[in-house]
Amino acid sequence: MSKNPEASAEDSVPTTKTVETIARVAIRFTGDSGDGMQLTGTKFTESTALAGNDLATLPDYPAEIRAPAGTLAGVSGFQVHFSSEDIRTPADHPDVLVAFNPAALRANVDDVRPGGMVIINSDSFNTKSLAKAGYSDDPLPDIRQRFKLVEVPLTKLNREATQGLDLSARDADRSKNFFALGIMYWLYNRPMEPTIRWLEKRFKGNVLEANIRVLKAGHAFGETTELFPVSFSVPPAKIQPGTYRNITGNTALAWGVIAAGVQMNRPVFLGAYPITPASDVLHEVARYRNFGVKTMQAEDEIAAISATIGASFSGDLAFTTTSGPGFVLKQEALGLAVMAELPLVVVNIQRSGPSTGMPTKIEQADLLLALHGRNSESPLPVIAANSPGDCFYSVLEATRIAVEYMTPVVLLSDGFLANSAEPWAIPDVDSLVRTEVTFRTNPDDFHPYSRDPDTLARPWAIPGTPGLEHRIGGLSKQNVTGNVSYDPKNNQQMIDLRAEKVARIAASLPPVEVDGPDSGELLVLGWGGTLGAITTAVEEAREAGASVSSAHLRHLNPFPPNLGDVLRSFNQILVPELNSGQLCSLLRSQFLVNAQSMGKVEGQPFQVEELRARIQSMLEQER
Amino acid sequence: MSDNPKLTRKDFTSDQDVRWCPGCGDYSILANVQRLMPELDIPRENFVFVSGIGCSSRFPYYMNTYGFHTIHGRAPAFATGIKVSHPELSVWVVTGDGDGLSIGGNHLLHAIRRNLDIQLLLFNNRVYGLTKGQYSPTSLAGMKTKSSPVGSIDHPIEPISFALGAGASFVARTVDVDAKHLQEVLRRAQAHRGMSFVEILQNCPVYNDDEWLEVEDRKQRVEAALVLQDGQPLVWGPEDQRRGIRIEDGIPSIVALDPDDDPVSKGIAVHYERHETPAYAFALASFQRPAFPLPLGVFRAVEKPTYEDLLASEVSHSIEKEGPGDLAQLLNSGDTWTVDA
Ligand code: SF4
Numbered sequence: 001m002s003k004n005p006e007a008s009a010e011d012s013v014p015t016t017k018t019v020e021t022i023a024r025v026a027i028r029f030t031g032d033s034g035d036g037m038q039l040t041g042t043k044f045t046e047s048t049a050l051a052g053n054d055l056a057t058l059p060d061y062p063a064e065i066r067a068p069a070g071t072l073a074g075v076s077g078f079q080v081h082f083s084s085e086d087i088r089t090p091a092d093h094p095d096v097l098v099a100f101n102p103a104a105l106r107a108n109v110d111d112v113r114p115g116g117m118v119i120i121n122s123d124s125f126n127t128k129s130l131a132k133a134g135y136s137d138d139p140l141p142d143i144r145q146r147f148k149l150v151e152v153p154l155t156k157l158n159r160e161a162t163q164g165l166d167l168s169a170r171d172a173d174r175s176k177n178f179f180a181l182g183i184m185y186w187l188y189n190r191p192m193e194p195t196i197r198w199l200e201k202r203f204k205g206n207v208l209e210a211n212i213r214v215l216k217a218g219h220a221f222g223e224t225t226e227l228f229p230v231s232f233s234v235p236p237a238k239i240q241p242g243t244y245r246n247i248t249g250n251t252a253l254a255w256g257v258i259a260a261g262v263q264m265n266r267p268v269f270l271g272a273y274p275i276t277p278a279s280d281v282l283h284e285v286a287r288y289r290n291f292g293v294k295t296m297q298a299e300d301e302i303a304a305i306s307a308t309i310g311a312s313f314s315g316d317l318a319f320t321t322t323s324g325p326g327f328v329l330k331q332e333a334l335g336l337a338v339m340a341e342l343p344l345v346v347v348n349i350q351r352s353g354p355s356t357g358m359p360t361k362i363e364q365a366d367l368l369l370a371l372h373g374r375n376s377e378s379p380l381p382v383i384a385a386n387s388p389g390d391c392f393y394s395v396l397e398a399t400r401i402a403v404e405y406m407t408p409v410v411l412l413s414d415g416f417l418a419n420s421a422e423p424w425a426i427p428d429v430d431s432l433v434r435t436e437v438t439f440r441t442n443p444d445d446f447h448p449y450s451r452d453p454d455t456l457a458r459p460w461a462i463p464g465t466p467g468l469e470h471r472i473g474g475l476s477k478q479n480v481t482g483n484v485s486y487d488p489k490n491n492q493q494m495i496d497l498r499a500e501k502v503a504r505i506a507a508s509l510p511p512v513e514v515d516g517p518d519s520g521e522l523l524v525l526g527w528g529g530t531l532g533a534i535t536t537a538v539e540e541a542r543e544a545g546a547s548v549s550s551a552h553l554r555h556l557n558p559f560p561p562n563l564g565d566v567l568r569s570f571n572q573i574l575v576p577e578l579n580s581g582q583l584c585s586l587l588r589s590q591f592l593v594n595a596q597s598m599g600k601v602e603g604q605p606f607q608v609e610e611l612r613a614r615i616q617s618m619l620e621q622e623r
Numbered sequence: 624m625s626d627n628p629k630l631t632r633k634d635f636t637s638d639q640d641v642r643w644c645p646g647c648g649d650y651s652i653l654a655n656v657q658r659l660m661p662e663l664d665i666p667r668e669n670f671v672f673v674s675g676i677g678c679s680s681r682f683p684y685y686m687n688t689y690g691f692h693t694i695h696g697r698a699p700a701f702a703t704g705i706k707v708s709h710p711e712l713s714v715w716v717v718t719g720d721g722d723g724l725s726i727g728g729n730h731l732l733h734a735i736r737r738n739l740d741i742q743l744l745l746f747n748n749r750v751y752g753l754t755k756g757q758y759s760p761t762s763l764a765g766m767k768t769k770s771s772p773v774g775s776i777d778h779p780i781e782p783i784s785f786a787l788g789a790g791a792s793f794v795a796r797t798v799d800v801d802a803k804h805l806q807e808v809l810r811r812a813q814a815h816r817g818m819s820f821v822e823i824l825q826n827c828p829v830y831n832d833d834e835w836l837e838v839e840d841r842k843q844r845v846e847a848a849l850v851l852q853d854g855q856p857l858v859w860g861p862e863d864q865r866r867g868i869r870i871e872d873g874i875p876s877i878v879a880l881d882p883d884d885d886p887v888s889k890g891i892a893v894h895y896e897r898h899e900t901p902a903y904a905f906a907l908a909s910f911q912r913p914a915f916p917l918p919l920g921v922f923r924a925v926e927k928p929t930y931e932d933l934l935a936s937e938v939s940h941s942i943e944k945e946g947p948g949d950l951a952q953l954l955n956s957g958d959t960w961t962v963d964a
Binding site for chain 1: 637639666667668669670671672673676683684686687688689690691692693694697700701702703704705706707708709711712729730732733934937938940941942944945946947948950951953954955957958959960961962963964
């Protein structure tokens with residue numbers, strides 16, 4: 001489907017009230033994890049994308065599928081930030097909070113911008129639910145003081161709208177998130193049609209009827225109620241021409257896996273074990289068997305990577321996806337892949353830890369694990385995606401390196417990239433990288449560990465090829481022949497060769513680009529999913545007159561060749577990371593620079609304002 | 624395939640020196656596998672031997688085929704990826720009692736359950752050899768080793784029962800030194816479409832010598848082993864002292880037979896490999912020395928769809944239904960919008 005923003009705005013019923021035009025707004029939908037907040041947020045996001053805004057989202061939900069209803073532990077939220085300008089973060093503070101119950105209000109209201117709007121379902125505010133949320137007094141008088149409070153009797157209105165349908169009160173109540181969505185569509189002049197189309201595909205009978213009815217009733221309520229004197233319009237953003245879609249990091253990653261197979265003309269194998277927040281990649285890839293992709297839900301994380309290495313040995317483009325605790329379990333097998341020099345991509349969608357930690361929360365603290373998690377000297381390339389859409393390209397890049405250099409590659413994503421969405425310019429397939437996969441077939445002078453003089457890659461010689469029968473494994477290998485060897489000098493040489501092979505990848509990498517002046521007072525250097533927050537903070541600071549630049553690393557091993565020069569061009573270096581300073585310590589040890597760490601492990605992304613505060617204090621120190 | 628030049632045992636012997644201890648049962652197994660391979664009429668390049676860690680797991684290095692010596696216990700998972708990627712390959716997993724049933728128990732269980740068409744040879748010597756002699760999951764209770772100075776307090780696991788419990792479609796037991804029986808069992812295993820689980824009783828002269836002497840020694844074997852033959856009654860013993868086994872309500876009992884008794888009319892069970900339920904095979908697997916003779920041969924052989932076939936047919940059905948995947952179409956699927964220049 002192709003639609004332009006103008007046309008879709010027209011689809012909506014025109015309002016008779018005043019429409020105020022604003023540049024940007026951030027809305028947070030919050031309720032019980034059973035209230036359908038992730039769905040409500042996703043639908044609002046889709047409509048917003050079709051309305052042509054730039055946007056960024058942040059889902060925030062508990063790990064428990066259904067935590068006790070009405071409690072703080074069960075609160076689920078979805079924030080969407082949209083704008084007529086270029087934006088890169090889900091916003092530090094929502095302008096509007098939609099709270100389905102007192103617990104949702106209590107867990108979120110302090111994040112709301114002072115003076116912002118708070119819309120509550122007033123039917124859910126009673127003594128019992130207030131007590132469950134831990135409120136001893138009625139919080140609303142205080143909320144009224146601090147925010148624009150809008151009290152909507154959502155449950156009652158929703159029941160009225162579904163009257164006459166053969167639905168139990170419980171089933172009818174289930175649709176109240178669509179009533180609220182209808183209100184928000186009216187309030188921000190978003191088209192309802194994409195949601196109606198989706199409902200029509202998803203439901204039928206009374207349930208479909210109920211959802212459509214309440215969505216429209218919510219919209220009509222907005223128009224008629226005196227609670228909302230004005231509605232708002234956020235004009236389309238001026239974005240690069242092209243065809244766009246909304247995409248989350250996990251979907252982009254899954255599509256990257258499929259695209260890698262197409263672009264390299266090889267069958268794809270993906271072995272995985274269910275783990276939050278990586279399972280969606282397995283789910284998504286498993287839907288596309290018609291691309292010839294084979295997915296395998298293994299018995300555990302170790303089997304998942306082992307089967308993946310087996311598939312690579314046999315010539316498939318092989319992937320395994322996981323998150324932190326699963327990544328730990330894969331390390332021994334990954335060490336074998338380093339030793340066997342087989343191409344595969346291990347995707348680690350990092351989550352908050354240590355141990356089981358906070359599985360649905362955000363962190364990027366597995367960098368050192370990716371680099372050094374295996375016994376002995378077993379270097380491998382590590383790359384990190386930096387936006388939801390970038391997950392797609394990162395898979396292609398990781399696969400390119402794996403195949404060209406015959407090495408396992410670790411691709412790091414994180415819980416933020418995995419679940420948040422952004423508008424994504426759909427690439428022209430012809431513009432995507434194509435890596436040539438060549439298997440060794442000539443038996444003359446074949447040795448499993450002979451190497452390409454440039455890349456040092458060994459030949460990919462797959463079973464079934466006559467004359468290339470050979471054995472590989474985890475025991476120390478004699479150079480060239482690959483036979484088992486305990487020769488001390490040979491062991492040193494093989495370890496050096498494998499390290500040199502990884503180091504040589506640098507020659508194929510694009511240089512790090514500096515956003516802002518190439519040299520000066522302060523460089524803010526990040527990696528992975530913090531790109532949006534860092535760039536926004538640095539640009540804002542620069543607009544306010546500060547001398548500050550930013551740069552972001554996709555390649556963490558090896559580093560791009562110009563990184564040292566870039567670092568040495570600045571007086572100060574700040575490295576914000578959602579860990580306790582892992583990249584920072586690498587930069588300090590490798591380049592002997594006085595990089596300063598800004599770490600955070602709260603399970604939440606960086607806020608632009610905290611980055612700006614740190615930038616400012618570093619610049620002031622200097623003065 | 625038959626146009627291939629006739630291969631010999633030598634073609635399957637790699638140039639690597641074999642490094643097992645003198646007298647190790649692995650030598651005999653290796654020699655017999657190398658002898659059998661040329662007879663299977665499979666191109667040499669299509670054989671892959673996959674192993675984990677342990678004495679038995681050095682096996683692939685000595686086979687002049689494709690081979691992958693992987694990590695401890697995980698060989699079945701590696702083999703799964705290899706087979707799924709290239710179903711035409713003849714994949715053989717070599718493992719031991721420690722590798723397969725201790726650290727790798729989970730993978731063995733799931734590889735069997737998935738019923739990939741691979742052969743899995745578990746060399747059971749009831750001890751850890753490569754780590755110098757600790758008790759293994761198949762060691763008998765009370766076994767004194769360096770790690771169990773007063774005797775192992777672990778209850779042993781019985782490999783055949785384990786495989787049956789995991790739903791194996793082919794389960795057999797043979798002995799390292801019995802060339803003919805070993806080759807015959809392996810030939811059957813290779814011909815079976817599905818996971819073939821073969822326990823090979825193997826002697827470790829260094830750490831657990833003569834553990835299987837009763838069934839390895841030709842003379843003693845007559846008394847100690849029950850050789851299973853499909854359609855034949857469960858009878859063993861010297862000609863003049865034959866005995867048979869009756870199985871009633873799942874409980875086996877031993878019946879002495881006169882030389883001219885017809886075992887079947889005496890109620891002796893007749894071996895049948897294709898029972899729908901594994902109950903009968905479980906009963907056989909429960910036969911332990913010295914109370915019962917140790918069954919050798921094929922316990923169970925049933926048909927079951929293989930994992931790689933099911934996966935491949937998912938792919939082909941999906942292509943039939945939805946047409947071959949088109950990347951541009953995928954990227955443009957769902958709700959999209961166009962921003963004009
Ligand atoms: S330790 Fe035992 S099993 Fe291992 S090679 Fe020596 S004899 Fe064979």
